[in-house]
Amino acid sequence: MITYMRCNDVSMEHIFQAFSLGFSDYSIRLTMDQDDFVARFFGPEGNTRNHSFLAMDENQPIGLILGGVRQFDGYKTMRCGTLCVAPAYRGQGISNKLLELHKQTAISADCQQLWLEVIKDNHRAVKLYEKQGYQPRYTLKYYNGTLPSAPPAALSSSYILKEVTFDDVAAFRKTLTDCHIHWQSDTPYYATSTQEAFLGIYEVNQTCLGMVSMSAQGKINFLWVDPKHRNQGLGRALLHRAAEIQKIEKVYICLSDNDSLEGFIQKIGLSKDPIEQYEMCMPLNPSSPA
Structure with a gap:
């Protein structure tokens, strides 16, 4: 049975396991240890554990959404710092549930908008977000x-x-x-x-x-x-x-x-x-x- 927990109620080890598993087949190789993960994603990225959620199958972390709140472009904004689901669990509605929890948390925090970044050619992810109500606002170039x-x-x-x-x-x-x-x-x-x-x-x-x-x-x-x-x-x-x-x-x-x-x-x-x-x-x- 899949359950969903706020990240301040789980260990950082479980959070990192979900992140590593969810990005194990990502087009851009993400290689970092747990300390680097914490320093980056719960440091300058602005994510907080009380705004983030973990999906669990029994004792196995299988999905993660990170969230952080700050003033951005003049609006109180909840940003999705990452969203990932283990490859074997995709297509089961887990991303949709995590995004819904993310949105409800933003509403409870009186946020005025949701924000995220996604690779332009990741058409599956773009379509997922558009179905949730997101629309492209800007294009990032490197x-x-x-x-x-x-x-x-x-x-x-x-x-x-x-x-x-x-x-x-x-x-x-x-x-x-x-x-x-x-x-x-x-x-x-x-x-x-x-x-x-x-x-x-x-x-x-x-x-x-x-x-x-x-x-x-x-x-x-x-x-x-x-x-x-x-x-x-x-x-x-x-x-x-x-x-x-x-x-x-x-x-x-x-x-x-x-x-x-x-x-x-x-x-x-x-x-x-x-x-x-x-x-x-x-x-x-x-x-x-x-």
Whole structure:
């Protein structure tokens, strides 16, 4: 008999077993031990055990949905951090039951929308989510490559490039109210990181003209340059200095329907990965004021 339990009522060993079994035949090989799994999925990913559910067949974990809540794009959002079912148990309605528990938990938490990411070519999963009421909202594209070793042209003396803090980046990010950044690159994702490089470019009057946030692994989490000051080398200067601080050459970035930033990324020579993802959304109270 299949039963469903909230993850704060089961062991982390069972949660990890369900995850490992559910992704055992996944198109992208996921190799991590339990400690890495906990550090990632219950760390920056923002999932919590009280918002997550495990499916069990007697004493065998066979399905898992992870959930986490935060303000996202101005709405209280429940995100599906992962959904998986053991290969031998697929087609039995387990995913539907897990998604229903996930949705009811979001409603109980007064969330305004549900959110998830799914590989674009995983047509079976996309169809499952669409049947549940999700719709594609954005497309995620991935780029990676090596930054030019030669430093960019020197900036004008009217610009000041300096290190800033996470609080500086987070406060500035809040001013970009019409700018969508996907869950795994927005400021809460790296809020507790002690290895992020934060830089800003300012005019002499301290007006901010650009900022970058880059992880120790070379992930460009945030890159913005004032539209009036683009094509002047500010973005290149920010990336080059951040890479110097992190002592790396290879960088990568995930873009969510950002044509201007994608054009810049292509211009500096980063290559697009073949895999794309959908960001999918389900409003929970669409009648609320915009």
